[in-house]
Amino acid sequence: MTKLKISFFFIFIATALQAQQIKSIQLKPLQENVFTSIVPLGTVLELSFDDLEADSKNYQYKIEHMTHDWKKSRMLTSQYIDGFDQNTILEVTNSFNTLQSYTHYSVQIPNINSVITKSGNYLLSVLDDMDAVIFSRKFVLYENNAIVGVSVERSRDTKTVNSQQTIQFSVSHPNLQINNPRQEIQIVLLKNENWNEKITNLQPTFFKQNQLLYTYTNQTNFWGDNEYYNFDTKFLRNRSLGIQSIQKKEVYHHFIYPTSYNPYKKYTYFPDINGQFLIRTLEGNDANTEADYAMMHFTLAVNQPFEEKEVYVFGGFNNFEITDENKMYFDPESSTYKTHFLLKQGFYNYSYATVGKDHKVNLREVNGSFDETENQYTVLVYYKAFGAVYQRVIGMGTGFLDQNR
Template sequence: MLSLTQAQNIKTIQLRPLGENQFSAIVPLGSVLELSFDDLDADSKEYQYKIEHMTPDWEPSNLIANQYINGFEQNYISNVSNSFNTLQNYSHYSVQIPNQSTLITKSGNYLLSVLDEYDEILFTRRFVFYENTTTVGVAVYRSRDTKTINEQQTIQFSINYPGIRINNPSQEISVSLIQNNNWNTAINNLQPQFLRPNQLLYKYTRETNFWGGNEYLHFDNKYIRNTSLNIAKTEQKEIFHNYLYIDEPRAENIYTYNPDINGQFVVRTLDGKNPETEADYAMLHFALEALEPYKNKDVYVFGAFNNFELNTENKMTYNKEAKFYEAEIALKQGFYNYSYATINENGIVDLSEIDGSFYQTENEYTVIVYYKPFGEIYHRVIGVGNGFFDQNK
């Protein structure tokens, strides 16, 4: 989860299906995803995208490019537009995958890389194309483990495959389980516990447990000039500066329902019609109350806005006089979810130490089914299922 900082000029990376408020890049084969990002240098660069087929463990697969793509696996991003009427100038890049030059023919895991003019990788994003050849039923429950019954959720699921011949499920089928589209906490390589005719059952009580976490915090600065949802103060300097209300640690509090979008963000503005090029950037000032600094630990603010990764850009510093952690992050106008995490001196990430973990938290889970029959050289994705936690279960 800890990663290197991407280029400081690259912001607001999104890889999403076409359509409003669609966040997951796990889609049926033949669907269209759109990659978009901004370059704060506001000049015209020759960026390229590259697509690679991957294994379930996100290593390069045995396929060569012409076995999974009709066209070019690497090509220029030619759709570029400049910001309009913003204090922060930027260039907005976008490309749809697949397109006329890049037609993807096989299901599976894919890694999308964006390269600069020197063929250096600026950033990567994962996506999955799947076939609807199985039916995946997913149920989410409160943890059955008495030690974590109040903090964790467990996922149980079934795979129904009436149209596929599976001779050896333990060798031919592998499964990945993802919480809230965050690959950093995925559980991989799960094996079925029970076999029935044309059905695999996964009824684990511990192996498929996730920490429930807490509902994400949020803010909305679609009207950048004024205070608004969870923004206490606004100043105009070289760009606008939005100061969030000081957050308190929530780990010792009781669970409180607070609707969220599971860590995602939506770019929007009231100052223009086209948020892609008319939404401005603001310097967001995050603050987390702490009477004393966390001993031998670093604190980070994170969410989908930085791919749920912890890096130098979103690392917080402790203000001894004010007694809070603070961070400044330039973000495009919109509605954002965010949360806090700690890393100790051994590199162990704790997503619950600050905000807590509760079995009641509303999370979304995705089950991805990989299939590699004997003699095949790559993993197909033959089904995807989704489930949500229901407190009444």
């Protein structure tokens, strides 16, 4: 038993180290400049990622149907997939003419071996040759059986009128007979498609014929936060947007313009892509294999360190997660938080987050929170009729704050 535990321990360590070498994970449609993984049933999504160990491993993908709250559903694989739920990733290419070597992997879902037949939440995992999960990504396939109208306005609470946004929406279902909406319908409300920032367990406030209304005053409020910062590394050797200086070492090191903490910061509009990132290079023909990696240096200047809180660089580049790699460390000599890590050439949104003892991610402390911030809100409508075995996603709607209101 002791030997078995030791073996599992070393497998766990090896898997964790291997996962640290996985970079630039994207799951999105084939269209350019589209970042969503919430798409109509039948849409082709492409999963792509790089392995910096550059040794052409035998990775597999696995597809699992989930409930609205991301628990494994009761359906058998054959009930939601024609073909196989697990297959080898065959599109494997090595980097070309880059300082940082890597192997690029990609797979399209659905494909000839795996055709998804049901709407719903899905978990797409990548496994190594020991069937250990290296990483997972969520995606949603929806039907167009309900019309979802979404309205985004400033908060109606006088205490948060300048810092929060409220979302109201309606669900019209003329082609579906919903007998008991309180039991048959589940709503998930997402901010910027970040599954760590969502509101659930919402019940209709009003009922009309073939229509459900959700017109809460405070229950659907989100902090507005602020627009994301950005930088562009499409040029590896020359400065571009957001880059203060460049040094060439084992790879190129890009130093981003420092951000200064200001607790009295006022809102200033500038366009962002809500935390997402785009891989691109102007120094090669194929960004998948010719875009290089640069060591990105982040600096946050403060008067004094945040008390009993840790600071992180935050964004879609690491799936809006808090990890050791994107943690910042305080330098008392310069009164700055600093960190650095590798990112592939491209256009990136990022922000700064603090995390206290409550383990909650707070974007407001460094960046402020404003009712004017342009955020995207997504409403997903899940329907499970009495006696049904799974939850369908019968509709999806999105809404943005009207900057001209």
